[in-house]
Amino acid sequence: MHAKTDSEVTSISASSPARSPPRRPLYFVQSPSRDSHDGEKTVTTSFHSTPVLSPNASPPHSSSSTRFSAPHRKKDNHHHHHSLKPWKQIDVIEEEGLLQGEDRDRTLSRRCYFLIFLLGFLLLFTLFSLILWGASRPMKPKIFIKSIKFDHVQVQAGSDSTGVATDMISMNSTLKFTYRNTGTFFGVHVASTPLELSYSEIVIAAGNMKEFYQHRRSHRLVSVAVMGNKIPLYGSGASLSSTTGMPTVPVPLNLNFVLRSRAYVLGKLVKPKYYKRIQCSITLDPKKLSAPIPLKHSCTYK
Structure with missing residues (x-):
């Protein structure tokens, strides 16, 4: 037997009366490259390494496609973040307001504790002085x-x-x-x-x-x-x-x-x-x- 050429395969397909399902075009993934020389190597490798897809199968995602699509996802996320920025600003302002309120409460609490300590100390010192004064009077x-x-x-x-x-x-x-x-x-x-x-x-x-x-x-x-x-x-x-x-x-x-x-x-x-x-x-x-x-x-x- 001898290998059939592309022309023979085409003629047989045209002359065959049986109906066959239409074939989908072949897919291959090309990884981005910095220069044309690396790009040609990547294309050649991907062409030979990528299998023919069946009609019901979906093209697999290679690591190259993941790297290729990552910048696009980042751009989409950035766009989504930019679109929600006013709401997030409100949330951030509310959180900052809560934090500032907590800081003010802590500052007021510290001042109150200091004033209470000072008043308590003065009260105790005054009481102690009165006790000494009262104890010394009879002497x-x-x-x-x-x-x-x-x-x-x-x-x-x-x-x-x-x-x-x-x-x-x-x-x-x-x-x-x-x-x-x-x-x-x-x-x-x-x-x-x-x-x-x-x-x-x-x-x-x-x-x-x-x-x-x-x-x-x-x-x-x-x-x-x-x-x-x-x-x-x-x-x-x-x-x-x-x-x-x-x-x-x-x-x-x-x-x-x-x-x-x-x-x-x-x-x-x-x-x-x-x-x-x-x-x-x-x-x-x-x-x-x-x-x-x-x-x-x-x-x-x-």
């Missing part, structure tokens, strides 16, 4: 005037700054008292007004106490010099004058001063203050000079 210092000693007393004639003649008194004395800080958790700073000795409402001697700091639960003995130099007595000095310059009769005197104590319990925020006004009635006996005069029962504390 008042205790003061006891012990004695006063007159070292020198002299009455002599003289004149005041205007030249008026009058009796004048000079004295030198020392006052002693104890100061006790009863505070269990704070010290105190102690100061005083001038200590004044008066006779018939005339201040004849005065003294200044040096300020000091007293530690908690401690005490000290304080000595203050109370002196006067040539204080005019005017008409009140007639009963005190003598030829020796010393009083011949007991002389009633009054001692007055205010002792001020300040405690720093919590820095300068909690600093309770204690005031004690002290008044003592003293009798100066000329026969007991240079001897301490007890004042335990002669003073009042207000």
Whole structure:
């Protein structure tokens, strides 16, 4: 047998009386190529590798067709995305609005938490300060005037700054008292007004106490010099004058001063203050000079 040529096949087909179904044209897929040389190789390979399709079969998709059609699908998706862009913009705006709302809520929540913390801290600190202040109020210092000693007393004639003649008194004395800080958790700073000795409402001697700091639960003995130099007595000095310059009769005197104590319990925020006004009635006996005069029962504390 010999192979039939294309012309013989055509003549046989034309002369054959039997009806055969029409044939569909052959399909082949050509992959895109960068240059014509590669394209010719791809076409030749695809032509020889692609089988003849049957009438009822659909052309298979090769990897080359997938690569060839991918750009088209991307373009279609981009076109679809572009067509739905207004709706998506609305969705994006709504989502951004929700996110911004959440951010605002978080910021407000943080601010609220900070304000609540600050107010709570201030409230607790105020409460703590009030507790300390209330606890420190009963812990008042205790003061006891012990004695006063007159070292020198002299009455002599003289004149005041205007030249008026009058009796004048000079004295030198020392006052002693104890100061006790009863505070269990704070010290105190102690100061005083001038200590004044008066006779018939005339201040004849005065003294200044040096300020000091007293530690908690401690005490000290304080000595203050109370002196006067040539204080005019005017008409009140007639009963005190003598030829020796010393009083011949007991002389009633009054001692007055205010002792001020300040405690720093919590820095300068909690600093309770204690005031004690002290008044003592003293009798100066000329026969007991240079001897301490007890004042335990002669003073009042207000």
